[in-house]
Amino acid sequence: MVHANTRTGPAERKPETSARPPLVRELLLVAGLFLVYKLGRQAATGRTGEAFRNADRVWGWERALRLPDEGVVQRVLLHHDTLIHLANTYYATVHFPATVLFLGWLYWRRPAHYLWSRRVLAALTGAALALHLLMPLAPPRLLAATGLVDTGQVYGPTVYSAEPAGDSLANQFAAMPSLHVGWALMVAIGLIAATRSRLRWLWLLHPLLTLFVVVGTANHYWLDAIVAVVLLGVTLAFFRAPATATAPVCRGSLVVRSSVPPSEPEPADPLAAAGAVPGAVR
Numbered sequence: 001m002v003h004a005n006t007r008t009g010p011a012e013r014k015p016e017t018s019a020r021p022p023l024v025r026e027l028l029l030v031a032g033l034f035l036v037y038k039l040g041r042q043a044a045t046g047r048t049g050e051a052f053r054n055a056d057r058v059w060g061w062e063r064a065l066r067l068p069d070e071g072v073v074q075r076v077l078l079h080h081d082t083l084i085h086l087a088n089t090y091y092a093t094v095h096f097p098a099t100v101l102f103l104g105w106l107y108w109r110r111p112a113h114y115l116w117s118r119r120v121l122a123a124l125t126g127a128a129l130a131l132h133l134l135m136p137l138a139p140p141r142l143l144a145a146t147g148l149v150d151t152g153q154v155y156g157p158t159v160y161s162a163e164p165a166g167d168s169l170a171n172q173f174a175a176m177p178s179l180h181v182g183w184a185l186m187v188a189i190g191l192i193a194a195t196r197s198r199l200r201w202l203w204l205l206h207p208l209l210t211l212f213v214v215v216g217t218a219n220h221y222w223l224d225a226i227v228a229v230v231l232l233g234v235t236l237a238f239f240r241a242p243a244t245a246t247a248p249v250c251r252g253s254l255v256v257r258s259s260v261p262p263s264e265p266e267p268a269d270p271l272a273a274a275g276a277v278p279g280a281v282r
Contacts, residue, residue, distance in 0.1 A: 020111035026118075030103070033122055040129045048164070051136040051173035055143045058176070058221050067223070070140055073216040074148055084155050087213045091152070092159045095180050098206070102187045106194060112242035113194040117186065123235045124182050128228070132174040138164070139175040141218035148218035178220040182228035184210040193241050 077084045099121070106114035141150040142164060152158025164172040184207040191203045214220040 019115070020107065021115065023107075026107065030118070033125070037125055037129055040133065047136045047173065048138075051138040052143065054135055055138040055140070055175075056145065058137060058223055059140070059143060059145055062221060062223055070146065070215050070218060070221065071148055073212060074151070074218060077151070077216040078149065081155060084151050084217075085157075087217055088152050088155060088157055090209070090213050091180070091217050091219060092157050095183065095210075099183050099187060102190060106190065110194040113190060116239060116242050117190040120190075120232075120235050120239050121183065121186055123239070124186065124228075124232055125179065127231050127235065128177050128179050128182065131177060131227070131231075132171070135176060136173040137175040137224075138173055139219050140221055142172070146218070151217045152219075175220055176224045177228035177231055178214055178224040179228065180210050180214050180220070181207060181225040182232050185229060185232055189236070 077087050103114060103118060103121075106117055140146045140148050141152075152160060153162055160170055160172055188203040188206050192200045211225050214225065215222065
C-alpha cells in the first residue's frame with residue numbers, strides 16, 4: 001500500500017522494548033528449567049538393564065524399517081583422525097552454547113521471537129525428559145550389536161565417563177529423543193523466522209550437521225533424531241510464531257509498507273553480518 005507523504009528522509013524507528021521481559025527474571029527462569037532437566041535426567045539413572053533391552057529393540061526397529069546403517073556415517077568420519085576429532089568436539093561444545101547465543105540474540109533483537117522460542121524449547125525439553133524417564137535407552141556406541149566405535153572414548157574429546165552406570169555428571173541412558181537435533185532444528189527455525197536475509201535458510205545446515213555428528217559419533221540412533229523432530233513439530237503446532245506486522249518506510253515522497261515490525265529497528269542477520277558458519281560457536 002502506498003500513501004503520499006511530504007517527508008523525504010527515512011522513517012525513524014526506535015528499538016522495541018515493551019515486549020522484552022526482565023533480564024534477571026529470564027536468566028533465573030532459564031537456569032531453573034535447565035536445573036530441573038538435569039536433575040530429572042539423573043533421576044533416570046540406575047536402569048542399566050532396561051536401557052540395553054530398549055537399545056536392542058530400537059536397533060531391531062531400525063533394521064525392520066530399513067533405515068540406513070549408522071555405521072555408514074561413522075565410516076566417513078573414521079577415514080581421518082582430524083575429522084572424527086572435530087566431530088567429537090562439535091558434539092561436546094556446540095550444542096548448549098549455540099542455543100544460549102540463539103536465545104540471547106533473540107532476546108536483544110527480537111523479543112517476541114525470543115518468548116516464542118523459549119516456550120517451544122522449554123516444552124520440547126519437558127517432553128524429552130518425560131520420554132527419558134519412561135524409556136531409558138543406551139546409545140549405539142554402548143550396544144555391542146551395532147559394531148560401532150565409541151569415538152569419544154577412542155579419539156576424544158568426550159563429555160562422558162568410561163563407565164556409564166557410574167557416570168555422575170551425565171545420564172548416558174537418555175538417548176531418545178536427541179535434544180542435540182531437536183534444539184539445533186529449533187535454532188534454525190527460530191533464526192529463519194526472525195530474520196529476512198536471503199541467506200537465512202543456510203541456518204538449516206546447523207541441524208543437518210548436528211544430525212551427521214550425533215549419528216557418526218554413535219551417540220544417537222536415527223530414530224532418536226526422528227522422534228526429536230516429531231516432538232518439535234507437535235510443539236510448534238501448539239505455539240504460534242509471532243506475526244510480523246507491516247510498518248511504513250519513507251522513500252522520497254512516498255510511504256511504502258514493509259514487513260518490518262512497527263517501532264522496531266531491522267536487526268542485522270547474525271549469519272550475514274558475522275559471516276559465520278551455521279551452528280558454529282565463537
